[in-house]
Amino acid sequence: MTDFDTLVQKAKRSWDKLHAQKTPVIYAGAASCGRAAGVLPVIEAIKELKATLPLEIVEVGCIGPCYLEPIIAVQKKGHPTIFYGNVQAIQAAEIVENYLVKNDPQPDKAIGALSSPNGSETTIPSIWDHPMLKAQKRIVLKNCGLIDPQNIEHYLANDGYQALNKVLQMKPETVIQEITDSGLRGRGGAGFPTGLKWKFTRAEKDPEKYVICNADEGDPGAFMNRSLIEGDPHAVLEGLLIAGYAISAVKGYIYCRAEYPLAIQRFRKALKDMRKFGLLGENILGSDFSFEIELKEGAGAFVCGEETALIASIMGERGMPRQKPPYPSQHGVWGKPTVINNVETLGTVPAIIRNGSKWYARFGTEKSKGTKTFSLVGKIRRSGLIEVPLGTTLRTVIYDIGGGIYEDKEFKAIQVGGPSGGTIPAAFMDEPLDYENLNKLGAIMGSGGIVVIDSDTCVVDLARYFLQFTENESCGKCVPCRIGTKQLLNLLTKIVKGEGTIDDFELLEELAHTISEGSLCGLGKTAPNPVITTLTYFRDEYVAHIVDKRCPAKVCKDLFVYVVDAETCIGCEICRKRCPVGAVSGEKKQPHSIDITKCIKCDVCFTNCPAKAIRKVDKVDVIHVSH
Amino acid sequence: MTSDSLKIIHHDFKLSDNVIKKIHKILVKHENDPRNIIQILQDIQAEFHYLAEPVISFIAKELAISEHRIYGVATFYSQFKFVKPGKHQIRVCMGTACHVRGAQSLLDKICRELHIQPGETTKDGLFSIESVYCLGCCALAPVMVIDDNVFGNMSAAKVTKILRKYRRANAPRKTPAKGGGK
Numbered sequence: 001m002t003d004f005d006t007l008v009q010k011a012k013r014s015w016d017k018l019h020a021q022k023t024p025v026i027y028a029g030a031a032s033c034g035r036a037a038g039v040l041p042v043i044e045a046i047k048e049l050k051a052t053l054p055l056e057i058v059e060v061g062c063i064g065p066c067y068l069e070p071i072i073a074v075q076k077k078g079h080p081t082i083f084y085g086n087v088q089a090i091q092a093a094e095i096v097e098n099y100l101v102k103n104d105p106q107p108d109k110a111i112g113a114l115s116s117p118n119g120s121e122t123t124i125p126s127i128w129d130h131p132m133l134k135a136q137k138r139i140v141l142k143n144c145g146l147i148d149p150q151n152i153e154h155y156l157a158n159d160g161y162q163a164l165n166k167v168l169q170m171k172p173e174t175v176i177q178e179i180t181d182s183g184l185r186g187r188g189g190a191g192f193p194t195g196l197k198w199k200f201t202r203a204e205k206d207p208e209k210y211v212i213c214n215a216d217e218g219d220p221g222a223f224m225n226r227s228l229i230e231g232d233p234h235a236v237l238e239g240l241l242i243a244g245y246a247i248s249a250v251k252g253y254i255y256c257r258a259e260y261p262l263a264i265q266r267f268r269k270a271l272k273d274m275r276k277f278g279l280l281g282e283n284i285l286g287s288d289f290s291f292e293i294e295l296k297e298g299a300g301a302f303v304c305g306e307e308t309a310l311i312a313s314i315m316g317e318r319g320m321p322r323q324k325p326p327y328p329s330q331h332g333v334w335g336k337p338t339v340i341n342n343v344e345t346l347g348t349v350p351a352i353i354r355n356g357s358k359w360y361a362r363f364g365t366e367k368s369k370g371t372k373t374f375s376l377v378g379k380i381r382r383s384g385l386i387e388v389p390l391g392t393t394l395r396t397v398i399y400d401i402g403g404g405i406y407e408d409k410e411f412k413a414i415q416v417g418g419p420s421g422g423t424i425p426a427a428f429m430d431e432p433l434d435y436e437n438l439n440k441l442g443a444i445m446g447s448g449g450i451v452v453i454d455s456d457t458c459v460v461d462l463a464r465y466f467l468q469f470t471e472n473e474s475c476g477k478c479v480p481c482r483i484g485t486k487q488l489l490n491l492l493t494k495i496v497k498g499e500g501t502i503d504d505f506e507l508l509e510e511l512a513h514t515i516s517e518g519s520l521c522g523l524g525k526t527a528p529n530p531v532i533t534t535l536t537y538f539r540d541e542y543v544a545h546i547v548d549k550r551c552p553a554k555v556c557k558d559l560f561v562y563v564v565d566a567e568t569c570i571g572c573e574i575c576r577k578r579c580p581v582g583a584v585s586g587e588k589k590q591p592h593s594i595d596i597t598k599c600i601k602c603d604v605c606f607t608n609c610p611a612k613a614i615r616k617v618d619k620v621d622v623i624h625v626s627h
Numbered sequence: 628m629t630s631d632s633l634k635i636i637h638h639d640f641k642l643s644d645n646v647i648k649k650i651h652k653i654l655v656k657h658e659n660d661p662r663n664i665i666q667i668l669q670d671i672q673a674e675f676h677y678l679a680e681p682v683i684s685f686i687a688k689e690l691a692i693s694e695h696r697i698y699g700v701a702t703f704y705s706q707f708k709f710v711k712p713g714k715h716q717i718r719v720c721m722g723t724a725c726h727v728r729g730a731q732s733l734l735d736k737i738c739r740e741l742h743i744q745p746g747e748t749t750k751d752g753l754f755s756i757e758s759v760y761c762l763g764c765c766a767l768a769p770v771m772v773i774d775d776n777v778f779g780n781m782s783a784a785k786v787t788k789i790l791r792k793y794r795r796a797n798a799p800r801k802t803p804a805k806g807g808g809k
Binding site for chain 2: 032033035036037038066067069217218219220221222223226227258259260261296297298299300301302313315316317318319320375377378379383384415418449451453457462465466469473475580602603604607608
């Protein structure tokens with residue numbers, strides 16, 4: 001038996017012991033999202049139970065349905081493990097006690113069950129039949145939310161490092177062929193075939209080669225990489241080791257954004273454990289393969305997601321992109337051949353090696369193989385992190401998995417691919433989500449952020465939001481991006497203020513085209529996408545802003561005013577008391593009124609009115625606007 | 628990159644022996660290598676909360692590089708601060724999901740409440756506000772973070788309550804007539 005087999009056997013023994021032990025175990029989803037929802041006080045409350053009730057608490061990552069956070073799972077010997085959602089600190093102890101002491105599984109509070117090892121029966125459906133999880137295919141996320149990300153043995157007990165052990169007995173060329181055959185494409189956005197990238201880099205003569213894991217997940221509204229790192233860091237690190245072996249690299253870097261402190265912490269702990277277990281450093285698992293990994297923290301620059309900018313940043317410089325070619329595969333970090341792969345790409349590699357390229361290629365479409373994670377957020381009922389085969393339709397994602405639109409409003413569009421992506425209207429709901437198709441529709445896959453928007457979202461405002469983002473994040477190196485995004489933003493600002501003119505259409509299109517054609521890197525080239533797609537699919541909304549001076553979604557503050565509907569108003573004085581600028585007047589039990597010259601549109605009256613008597617009315621209908 | 632990061636203000640930051648000792652420790656950790664300047668500045672900021680001018684001058688001399696090179700790198704990245712932040716740093720997420728769920732109103736409300744703009748610190752030094760792009764908790768949008776505490780599903784109404792809590796925790800306690808407390 002090899003050393004590795006011994007490691008695995010020991011890990012499996014402790015994993016089995018944890019799941020068969022008499023002492024109950026509480027698994028708490030403690031990734032960043034769980035923490036934001038308040039899982040830490042929940043854990044504290046459960047800890048207090050320990051005085052009277054023996055139990056163990058294990059912090060796990062996120063299983064995906066973020067809208068149900070905080071999520072805990074209660075394991076009880078001889079009974080199914082049950083997941084509970086939206087657990088708040090005040091009821092946490094009660095839920096745990098009810099199940100553990102009173103034997104009440106509380107089906108009303110449960111979100112699903114895991115079948116227990118001895119197959120005991122329960123009326124609570126399986127967690128995998130939960131509507132949000134059922135339509136998913138979890139490959140890269142298979143361990144997320146189920147294992148302790150800080151315990152390397154949990155990973156080892158769940159096929160962890162099997163793929164590494166396997167490749168160490170394979171020729172590097174065979175490993176690359178396997179990845180090529182799987183059809184895996186870069187999950188960071190551009191979708192370049194991973195195997196090909198590895199092959200090009202390996203072919204370079206320079207023996208000093210590097211691998212970089214791009215964990216600079218900068219798209220606003222996306223958190224796939226964060227969740228994966230926080231839930232299963234070893235999967236990513238195993239992929240990084242395999243990439244290092246395949247191209248014969250001397251060292252690997254992880255470039256992780258500083259806004260993800262917990263992910264950085266998880267990586268650090270994982271690296272420490274890897275070294276302890278002989279999975280990092282000299283002669284990994286007794287082989288000839290030696291490899292080091294260094295973690296570099298980003299410092300807050302979106303453009304560093306671009307590979308040449310990222311490399312500059314690793315070398316301690318301003319993160320500015322440069323002209324390609326030469327590509328990083330020829331001239332990367334320290335001028336040496338370098339492979340840069342996204343977190344999810346690397347996280348997928350071990351599964352492909354373990355199960356074979358044929359198995360992986362079964363999922364997805366002809367040109368987009370495998371599965372992809374998406375963060376599903378915005379105006380959606382069930383928001384969270386999902387993984388589906390590429391080619392899954394938007395309808396499945398929005399309705400089957402996401403449960404439809406929040407508060408049953410009208411589904412208007414999705415915004416996919418972040419600031420580089422586009423807005424795709426609801427009419428394309430039956431289109432499959434894959435690289436080619438999204439490009440065809442004018443968006444990009446990007447890293448997989450899907451933001452759902454409803455009739456309350458103004459697409460012109462959304463386009464302006466993204467331009468504000470790219471204008472702010474433009475590194476300033478090339479003129480089309482530096483000045484172009486600024487001018488495009490100015491135009492959009494003018495339009496949302498109701499100061500647009502009909503000539504602006506032509507100007508918008510021309511400018512968008514120039515920026516896209518003339519920019520140096522991906523940031524600039526794709527920056528106009530949000531404008532181009534909204535102009536294509538929602539031209540009428542631009543017309544409404546420019547010609548009619550109306551914002552149909554009542555978002556653009558210069559185009560609407562608040563008025564009190566005198567018939568509905570109950571004269572409760574809430575709005576008058578809460579208005580920060582004293583714009584509301586009216587006597588108790590008498591209809592109130594708003595002085596629109598004083599109003600700062602803070603929305604306080606609108607959101608707090610118990611009678612829903614405050615209306616947003618187009619300004620043009622109330623005041624005569626001269627133009 | 629952002630205009631506020633260029634706002635370099637003079638402070639009476641003293642390079643005491645203790646401060647110099649701390650800086651040296653950080654430089655040694657990063658092998659006195661200018662190629663590690665980003666990590667050095669990150670550790671400096673973690674220690675002193677911002678990049679004070681005398682500290683940058685000192686590092687430049689120690690590493691035998693120009694101050695320009697350090698400022699060139701530091702001002703490129705939005706993480707680095709050149710003005711002293713408040714005791715409690717409020718970060719409001721302006722990511723897409725937060726944007727469509729009303730992050731702007733939330734930020735406006737906090738600014739009104741504290742009478743400062745993003746990038747500024749309150750007069751009492753208690754709070755500073757920053758707007759950031761995406762903290763990765765999109766499902767709980769809109770989100771704000773005070774120091775390391777994340778507040779999800781925020782609303783303008785919740786702001787007052789939360790800030791009040793922080794203010795109370797920092798209010799000067801009435802000192803007992805006779806000592807005894809630790």
